[in-house]
Amino acid sequence: MRVSPLLLCSVALTLAGCDQPPLDSGTAEAYVERVLQEEQVPGAAVGIWYRGKPLLLQGFGVTNVDQPRPVDGHTLFKLASTSKAFTTAALGLLVEDGKLEWDGRVVDYLPQFRLADPWITREFQVVDLLTHRSGLGPGAGDLMLWPQPNQYTRSDVLSGLAYLPITGSFRADYAYDNLLYIVAGELIAAVSGQSYEDFVQQELLDKIGLEHCYAGPVPDAARDNLADPHRLESEGLVIDTPNLAGTEPIVLAAAGGMHCSAGDMLTWLRTLMQDGVAPNGVRLLSEETRDRLWKPETLMPFSLQRAERDGGHFYAYALGWRVQDMHGKRVIHHTGSLSGMYAWAAVVPEEDLAVVVLMNRSAGAARQALMYGLLKPFLGAPEQDWLAYFQELYGTPAEAVEPELLEPPAGFTAVTERELSGHYRDPWFGDIQIFRDGAGLRWRALKSPRLAGNLTPAGEGVWALHWDDRSLNADAWMMADRSESGELLLTMQPKSRGTDFSYDFHDLRFVKFAGERHLNGAASGAPLQENPVSAAVQ
Numbered sequence: 001m002r003v004s005p006l007l008l009c010s011v012a013l014t015l016a017g018c019d020q021p022p023l024d025s026g027t028a029e030a031y032v033e034r035v036l037q038e039e040q041v042p043g044a045a046v047g048i049w050y051r052g053k054p055l056l057l058q059g060f061g062v063t064n065v066d067q068p069r070p071v072d073g074h075t076l077f078k079l080a081s082t083s084k085a086f087t088t089a090a091l092g093l094l095v096e097d098g099k100l101e102w103d104g105r106v107v108d109y110l111p112q113f114r115l116a117d118p119w120i121t122r123e124f125q126v127v128d129l130l131t132h133r134s135g136l137g138p139g140a141g142d143l144m145l146w147p148q149p150n151q152y153t154r155s156d157v158l159s160g161l162a163y164l165p166i167t168g169s170f171r172a173d174y175a176y177d178n179l180l181y182i183v184a185g186e187l188i189a190a191v192s193g194q195s196y197e198d199f200v201q202q203e204l205l206d207k208i209g210l211e212h213c214y215a216g217p218v219p220d221a222a223r224d225n226l227a228d229p230h231r232l233e234s235e236g237l238v239i240d241t242p243n244l245a246g247t248e249p250i251v252l253a254a255a256g257g258m259h260c261s262a263g264d265m266l267t268w269l270r271t272l273m274q275d276g277v278a279p280n281g282v283r284l285l286s287e288e289t290r291d292r293l294w295k296p297e298t299l300m301p302f303s304l305q306r307a308e309r310d311g312g313h314f315y316a317y318a319l320g321w322r323v324q325d326m327h328g329k330r331v332i333h334h335t336g337s338l339s340g341m342y343a344w345a346a347v348v349p350e351e352d353l354a355v356v357v358l359m360n361r362s363a364g365a366a367r368q369a370l371m372y373g374l375l376k377p378f379l380g381a382p383e384q385d386w387l388a389y390f391q392e393l394y395g396t397p398a399e400a401v402e403p404e405l406l407e408p409p410a411g412f413t414a415v416t417e418r419e420l421s422g423h424y425r426d427p428w429f430g431d432i433q434i435f436r437d438g439a440g441l442r443w444r445a446l447k448s449p450r451l452a453g454n455l456t457p458a459g460e461g462v463w464a465l466h467w468d469d470r471s472l473n474a475d476a477w478m479m480a481d482r483s484e485s486g487e488l489l490l491t492m493q494p495k496s497r498g499t500d501f502s503y504d505f506h507d508l509r510f511v512k513f514a515g516e517r518h519l520n521g522a523a524s525g526a527p528l529q530e531n532p533v534s535a536a537v538q
Helices: 005-011 025-038 080-096 118-123 154-163 179-192 196-205 220-225 262-273 287-293 304-310 364-379 386-394 532-537
Strands: 043-050 053-061 230-233 236-239 315-317 322-326 329-338 341-348 353-359 422-426 430-437 440-445 452-459 462-467 476-482 488-494 510-512
Touching (some): 025 043, 025 053, 025 364, 053 262, 080 196, 080 287, 154 179, 179 196, 262 341, 262 353, 329 364, 341 364
Antiparallel strands (some): 043 353, 315 322, 322 329, 341 353, 422 430, 430 440, 440 452, 462 476, 488 510
């Protein structure tokens, strides 16, 4: 087995060639090009900073397959959840200014904040918003965030939290969430007197000279070098139109809504590695605050497979960052995943190493292969073909891997089509309508227009719900039951084991309205009208 030059250099510092990086730019470029080609990723930007100088900052492929423009180091990509680190840094600034405390109670800053448990609500601290240990289930309430576009607001998120079930132990069980980062964004707004977007833009991005990074919508002047999201279909790559960058602020900004270039991301990572001092000489954060952002808070699941693959012993969530040891080095990193856009950012402070990967297709094997293939050589790890490894784990794009379908649930209440038709409400998701359209029944959400589809009987009191938008990959089972008082109740669950956890159907509990109900101008028994703004966006 071949051992990397970095490991040899750590053993014998006088060994010839130790001043050479363990991964040269030419090898890195060739590897990135191979991954993108085999995984059918239209475009990516990759940056590597190593021991005081840039090793690589380059664009690959195109921003849009229909109107090709080469990706470069300034091309803007959606950061998705790598945005979370900017949110925690913004909170750190407010802590330094004495405007809030990490262990301050959220209700003292946002009196309208509520969770389902009154005691947890009262005891919930600022740091609890950031560490995925709230007691909420994985992805709880994410159906208010996507599929986009939809009509939910940040106020909807704040009011809806009180109706989401507490399924885990507070400050004990790890379960990834996004809604509480949106609350953190509203906390920033309440304490600073500025919108989340304005505060992050002015107090973080502008101060350290990030000219290709935006907390809010991308301005018109910068949209000519904006990567568009893609998805892979049977006929090839297509633009993921509903997820194109909008021109208005979005609900999930603080959890995953920023756009940035690979070059500016490297500047951001270097600022953190340099104890909070930016390359332009501006001190953004104190070293103490930077260390607080990277302090492990919540233990994350750590399988034997990951331990062996990473050469490590622990895996934890900090504040907007994941922290683990890999081959004896501390690696601080985070992924970002939105439909059509994947991101990854990492630093290894001991090696003065920063790596960023931005892609304009959701391709799990590609991102993992780039993460490991570009990082591992700097950690002294044995060489391995990481693309082949993750292709075996995930499957290749050419393989038609059918999702594992779950059996229809049983034991529910028989309901006639006439009884089923009508209007329903879930306390956090809002209103839906079930109605006959042509030969069958239809299901439609009022505030999420892309969630519309056909209902097909699948057993007593059970229907299969097939979305019209087949790009969602999130068909569901819908079940009917009755409350003790005789109310008709509808619950849901994913139809496939592979459905993304953000489709949190299991948290929905729809109650039927008695009598006639008007929604968006449509009477009971008539289909809801599409919201004209959303229909135009789609």
